[in-house]
Amino acid sequence: MPPSAFSDQKPHGSRWRFGLPALFVAMIVGALLTWGGSEVVAWTNTEAFCITCHEMRDNVYAEYQDTIHDQNRTGVRAICSDCHVPRATVPKMIRKVKATFELYGHFTGKIDTPEKFEAHRYDMAKKVWTEMRANDSRSCRSCHDESAVSPYLASERAQERHKEGVDQGLTCIDCHFGIAHTEPEGELTPQELGVTIQK
Amino acid sequence: MKKVATLLLLFACATVPLQALSAAEGFNKFKVKRIVSKNKCFKCHAIEREKVGPAYVNVSKKFNEDPEGRQKIYIHLTTSPKIEVEGREETHVNLKSGGDGDINEVISWLLSLAQK
Numbered sequence: 001m002p003p004s005a006f007s008d009q010k011p012h013g014s015r016w017r018f019g020l021p022a023l024f025v026a027m028i029v030g031a032l033l034t035w036g037g038s039e040v041v042a043w044t045n046t047e048a049f050c051i052t053c054h055e056m057r058d059n060v061y062a063e064y065q066d067t068i069h070d071q072n073r074t075g076v077r078a079i080c081s082d083c084h085v086p087r088a089t090v091p092k093m094i095r096k097v098k099a100t101f102e103l104y105g106h107f108t109g110k111i112d113t114p115e116k117f118e119a120h121r122y123d124m125a126k127k128v129w130t131e132m133r134a135n136d137s138r139s140c141r142s143c144h145d146e147s148a149v150s151p152y153l154a155s156e157r158a159q160e161r162h163k164e165g166v167d168q169g170l171t172c173i174d175c176h177f178g179i180a181h182t183e184p185e186g187e188l189t190p191q192e193l194g195v196t197i198q199k
Numbered sequence: 200m201k202k203v204a205t206l207l208l209l210f211a212c213a214t215v216p217l218q219a220l221s222a223a224e225g226f227n228k229f230k231v232k233r234i235v236s237k238n239k240c241f242k243c244h245a246i247e248r249e250k251v252g253p254a255y256v257n258v259s260k261k262f263n264e265d266p267e268g269r270q271k272i273y274i275h276l277t278t279s280p281k282i283e284v285e286g287r288e289e290t291h292v293n294l295k296s297g298g299d300g301d302i303n304e305v306i307s308w309l310l311s312l313a314q315k
Contacts, residue, residue: 063232066233066236066237067236068239157289160287161251164285175250175251176242177245177248178241178245178246178248179236179241179242182232183241183245183246183247183248185247186247189245189248189249
């Protein structure tokens with residue numbers, strides 16, 4: 001529309017000429033940032049990423065190797081993030097934020113020798129046990145479904161123990177601790193930490 | 200020459216206690232942990248804490264002073280004995296390993312826990 005002889009305002013058409021491409025570019029940039037962010041989060045969930053820190057590689061990862069979550073009859077594995085990072089988006093992002101604070105420990109050398117790691121092992125284990133107790137072993141249940149345990153394939157002993165555990169109001173970590181990683185020296189079991197299970 | 204000889208002598212003296220220690224321990228703890236983990240012992244036992252089975256450190260304290268303790272543990276691990284678990288009778292699982300050498304290493308590790 002040509003500019004009016006009686007007005008010094010810019011014609012309406014130029015607003016669309018600038019605005020639409022800018023909107024389109026913003027959408028592209030937003031999509032790239034979303035996709036990029038998602039890829040970064042996925043990358044930080046990989047086993048290779050976790051063991052770039054030697055504190056993990058030389059201690060808990062070394063212990064985890066050859067355990068049932070690492071090697072078994074069917075080749076189905078549970079890596080670090082399967083147990084230690086929630087799958088749901090909001091809890092996952094909360095965990096990622098907490099993990100950035102763990103970087104502080106890495107850069108200040110809090111557990112950068114086997115001796116220092118052992119000295120802090122119990123505290124670290126208690127943190128994980130507390131979290132797992134509080135969310136009713138959510139990470140275990142992301143793979144292990146109680147209702148899908150076959151009565152024909154599971155041993156009688158396992159079925160009896162699990163039934164007793166359910167009857168006593170226990171959660172997975174109450175019994176299944178010290179299996180993926182070396183049990184820490186210390187007094188309390190996960191059950192004795194005083195954490196209420198939130199079902 | 201005298202200095203070198205003195206240093207060598209000091210080094211030899213320093214390694215003797217280490218050699219004695221590893222001989223006295225009689226086990227490779229990484230190998231033992233691997234055997235115990237592969238046999239799923241940690242499903243029922245923890246090292247310091249009670250699970251449905253007794254803590255290994257308590258087992259160690261029970262048999263450490265017993266002159267026949269090693270033999271009793273060996274029998275327990277190789278003959279599928281009946282055990283009582285929470286009022287129920289169950290069969291204890293045998294330790295599957297590379298042979299008596301591995302079993303004895305596991306027993307040595309077990310008995311060493313009481314000494315910590």
